[in-house]
Amino acid sequence: xxTLLEVRDLCKTYHKQSGWFxxxxxxxxxxxxxxxxxxxxxxxxxxxxxxxxxxAKLLVGIEKPDSGDILLAGQPVKISHYRQYNHVIxxxxxxxxxxxxxxxxxxxxxxxxxxxxxxLDAQQRKLKIRQTLKQLGLLDEHSEYYPHMFSGxxxxxxxxxxxxxxxPKLLILDEALTALDPSLRAQIVNLxxxxxxKSGLAYLLITNHLRLVRHIADxxxxxxxxxxxxxxxxxxVFSNAEHDYSRKLIxxxxx
Amino acid sequence: xxxxxxxxxxxxxxxxxxxxxxxxxVNLSLREGETRGLVGESGSGKSLIAKAIVGVLNKRWLVxxxxxxxxxxxxxxxxxxxxxxxxGRDIAMIYQEPSRSLDPTAAIxxxxxxxxxxxxxxxxxxxxxxxxxxxxxxxLHKVGVRDHQAVLQSYPYQLSEGVCQKIMIAMxxxxxxxxxxxxxxxxxxxxxxxxxxxxxxASFNQLKGTSVLLISxxxxxxxxxxxxxxxxxxxxxxxxxxxxxxxxxxxxPYTNALIKSVPEFQPNLQPKTPLYALPGSIPVLQxxxxxxxxxxxxxxxxxxxxxxxxxxxxxxxxxxxxxxxIGKKDL
Numbered sequence: 001x002x003t004l005l006e007v008r009d010l011c012k013t014y015h016k017q018s019g020w021f022x023x024x025x026x027x028x029x030x031x032x033x034x035x036x037x038x039x040x041x042x043x044x045x046x047x048x049x050x051x052x053x054x055x056a057k058l059l060v061g062i063e064k065p066d067s068g069d070i071l072l073a074g075q076p077v078k079i080s081h082y083r084q085y086n087h088v089i090x091x092x093x094x095x096x097x098x099x100x101x102x103x104x105x106x107x108x109x110x111x112x113x114x115x116x117x118x119x120l121d122a123q124q125r126k127l128k129i130r131q132t133l134k135q136l137g138l139l140d141e142h143s144e145y146y147p148h149m150f151s152g153x154x155x156x157x158x159x160x161x162x163x164x165x166x167x168p169k170l171l172i173l174d175e176a177l178t179a180l181d182p183s184l185r186a187q188i189v190n191l192x193x194x195x196x197x198k199s200g201l202a203y204l205l206i207t208n209h210l211r212l213v214r215h216i217a218d219x220x221x222x223x224x225x226x227x228x229x230x231x232x233x234x235x236x237v238f239s240n241a242e243h244d245y246s247r248k249l250i251x252x253x254x255x
Numbered sequence: 256x257x258x259x260x261x262x263x264x265x266x267x268x269x270x271x272x273x274x275x276x277x278x279x280x281v282n283l284s285l286r287e288g289e290t291r292g293l294v295g296e297s298g299s300g301k302s303l304i305a306k307a308i309v310g311v312l313n314k315r316w317l318v319x320x321x322x323x324x325x326x327x328x329x330x331x332x333x334x335x336x337x338x339x340x341x342x343g344r345d346i347a348m349i350y351q352e353p354s355r356s357l358d359p360t361a362a363i364x365x366x367x368x369x370x371x372x373x374x375x376x377x378x379x380x381x382x383x384x385x386x387x388x389x390x391x392x393x394x395l396h397k398v399g400v401r402d403h404q405a406v407l408q409s410y411p412y413q414l415s416e417g418v419c420q421k422i423m424i425a426m427x428x429x430x431x432x433x434x435x436x437x438x439x440x441x442x443x444x445x446x447x448x449x450x451x452x453x454x455x456x457a458s459f460n461q462l463k464g465t466s467v468l469l470i471s472x473x474x475x476x477x478x479x480x481x482x483x484x485x486x487x488x489x490x491x492x493x494x495x496x497x498x499x500x501x502x503x504x505x506x507x508p509y510t511n512a513l514i515k516s517v518p519e520f521q522p523n524l525q526p527k528t529p530l531y532a533l534p535g536s537i538p539v540l541q542x543x544x545x546x547x548x549x550x551x552x553x554x555x556x557x558x559x560x561x562x563x564x565x566x567x568x569x570x571x572x573x574x575x576x577x578x579x580x581i582g583k584k585d586l
Contacts, residue, residue: 047445151536181296181472186516186532193529208446211475215518215526234526252450 002073004169004202005036005059010068012054028054030226032068036219038169039200043213043234045249046223052206055223056174059204060091073169087117090163094175096155100147106158107143110165117166132165136191153184160191172204177212189216210253214238222246258434258466259285259308262322266303266490268540269315275540277316278303278490279548282566282573285434290460290467292477292498294513295487296537301470302351304487305436308468309348310338326433347427348436353419357411363422364407367391370426394425398455417448421455428459435459436468441476453480475517478502486510489538489548491563496572506572506579509533509549547576555580 012029029051036042046052057063059070061077070077072085093099101109107129114125130140136157142150150158156176163171177185193216195201205217213220213234220237222230222245229243241247266278278300285291295301306312310330323331325345330338350356358366368387371394376386395403398421411419420440427435437456441449457480459465471477477484478498485495486509494507502520505511514520515531524530535552544550546561553560555578564575 047447151539153536181537182474182513182516183296183533184536186530190529190532193527210446211517211519215524215530218527249447252447 002038003035004038004073005204006069006071006074007035007059008033008069008071010055010058010070011066012051012058012063013066027226029058029065032223032228034219034221034228034231036170036202036204038202039196040218041196041203041205041216042219042221043205043207043217044221044223045207045210045213049225050223051226052223053174056091056172056204056206059172060089061086083117087166088168089170089172090166090168091172092159092163092174092176094178096159096176097147099159100155100162102147104146105143106145106147106161110143110162113162113165128165132161135164135195136161153180153187156180156184156188157191160188164195167199168201170202170204172206174206175208177205178207178209185212192216210250222249256287256326257284257324258287258289258326259283260322260324261308261320264304264307264318264320264323266300266307266312267317267319269317272541274317276490276543277540278307279563281487281490281492282495283485283492285466285468287433288460288464288466289483290457290469290481292481292484293468293470293487294472294474294477294484296472298489298537298540299487300490301472301487302438303490305348305438305468305470308436309346310342344430345433346436347430347432347434349420349423349427349438349440351439351442353423354411354414354416356423357419359411361410362407363409363411363414364388364391367394367407367422367426367429370429372430375430390429394429395422397428398422398425399451400425417444417451420444420448420452424452424455428463428465431463432465434466434468436470438470439472440469441471449476456480474513475519486513489543491548492566492573492575493549494572494574496574500572504581506569506574506581507576508553508555508580511580 010029010032014026014028016024016026018024032055034042044052044055058065072088077085110129111125114120114128120128129143133140133142138157138161147155177188180188192203196203207213217234219232220234221228224245230237230241230246238250241250261283263280263282264278265276265280267274267276281304293301307318312318320331323329325341328341330341368391371387371390376383376390378386392403395406400406400418400421406414406418441452444452456467460467469477469481481498483496484498484501486493488509494501494505494510501510502514505514512531512533518524518530533552538544546563550556550560557578559577564577566573566575
């Protein structure tokens with residue numbers, strides 16, 4: 001398996017002005033390293049304030065790391081090269097209903113993504129949109145729909161369509177499965193697994209839901225206050241976690 | 256003794272296009288000291304039922320029931336004042352998002368003291384203030400907040416969601432209720448705090464004999480802490496009975512799908528294999544199917560399913576399905 005994403009010693013500190021001359025700094029991430037191979041799933045778990053979301057922001061380039069490297073297929077990633085690699089890494093937000101523009105038809109929204117990031121002409125774009133919708137089990141006429149006309153599970157599919165239309169290699173799901181109802185979640189999980197098997201997508205799953213992690217993730221990284229505690233194969237970490245904190249987290253979900 | 260006994264509870268919404276039946280003839284009963292789980296997906300009407308029990312639905316909703324008994328008294332037929340009095344005395348509710356249901360403009364001490372009724376303070380009137388404060392501190396200790404000084408002086412925005420939820424529980428148990436309704440108490444919380452809260456609710460149930468009605472959409476977390484279970488789908492009661500027996504052998508296809516879709520209940524399931532899922536999605540309230548509302552999604556739906564099934568009973572296990580999934584050896 002080829003290594004898709006490699007992160008080495010990533011650090012991020014936020015500075016906050018607390019007086020005229022004094023600064024308070026919050027260490028969000030400290031020396032985080034991991035690798036993710038093609039077609040694999042890495043789950044990142046931790047409490048709020050553990051730096052999960054900061055890590056996701058650094059990976060998609062919303063924020064700049066203080067130090068450390070992000071290597072994508074062996075090439076270091078720079079913020080200024082954002083246009084090059086936003087094809088490769090796509091991001092799905094927690095609440096699909098809130099992350100879609102209510103004024104825009106689905107087809108229009110997908111067309112915008114292609115117009116900004118590819119060189120396809122109108123005809124090719126239309127074809128691509130149709131293919132993507134079909135791949136996610138949606139119909140052609142859904143491109144004429146507005147977001148409010150979809151149900152929760154379909155909206156999540158639309159959000160997936162927006163992410164997958166550029167044929168990414170890595171998909172970052174920031175708590176995207178947590179808010180769904182159980183039967184919908186099972187549907188989306190099945191869809192994700194199927195896509196992974198077909199096209200070798202890699203997932204970075206940021207979540208609180210440890211039971212689901214055990215089912216779909218290959219590797220697991222436990223974050224606590226910005227530092228990585230346990231990292232390794234999911235089954236291995238679940239059975240013998242080294243740190244007390246990760247053990248507590250795992251037990252709370254299973255016992 | 257039956258604490259709460261509801262038969263054929265129907266909740267309807269008045270709209271310009273006529274009445275929409277959001278909750279369709281649901282039965283619910285609770286014994287003293289029982290913990291019951293109420294499971295259903297979004298839009299299944301579980302919060303509506305909870306709100307109907309505490310009587311906080313607004314006038315657009317029509318609540319009717321054949322029987323709505325609380326300790327032998329029919330709540331729906333009581334005059335309004337008396338109804339408020341009974342509910343205020345005996346039933347407490349914990350809402351979904353704690354930081355939103357606390358008053359943002361008042362410190363915790365003030366809010367907590369307000370929740371303590373006068374008749375629980377024993378002492379002369381000039382000592383009331385002092386006793387009230389002592390009681391508030393005691394309540395905080397009970398729910399597992401050790402650092403009471405800092406918490407009592409804080410405002411809700413300064414506290415974490417978990418602590419806010421604990422304060423909500425403290426306010427709910429301040430009047431020593433007979434029934435505690437927890438409406439999705441853990442959705443906003445971390446998994447470690449979630450376990451803590453469930454343990455807290457379980458301990459009140461065991462120590463004080465408070466009945467708990469636990470509402471959630473996560474079957475797996477509820478199954479661990481409840482004795483009995485009611486499963487709702489789109490406002491219809493699909494299955495009710497003891498938790499252990501439902502998990503072991505569900506009779507309704509929907510419950511079966513719920514259980515099968517959770518990896519935790521499937522110890523033999525290999526990682527990364529597809530989960531069991533029903534096709535389609537939950538219908539919206541304006542377009543509910545007739546008869547059994549699961550009909551269009553049900554794997555074993557047949558012609559008879561356009562009629563609403565009646566609630567059948569096998570020992571202590573109720574189900575409403577024309578074609579229940581009963582193991583062959585039972586027949």
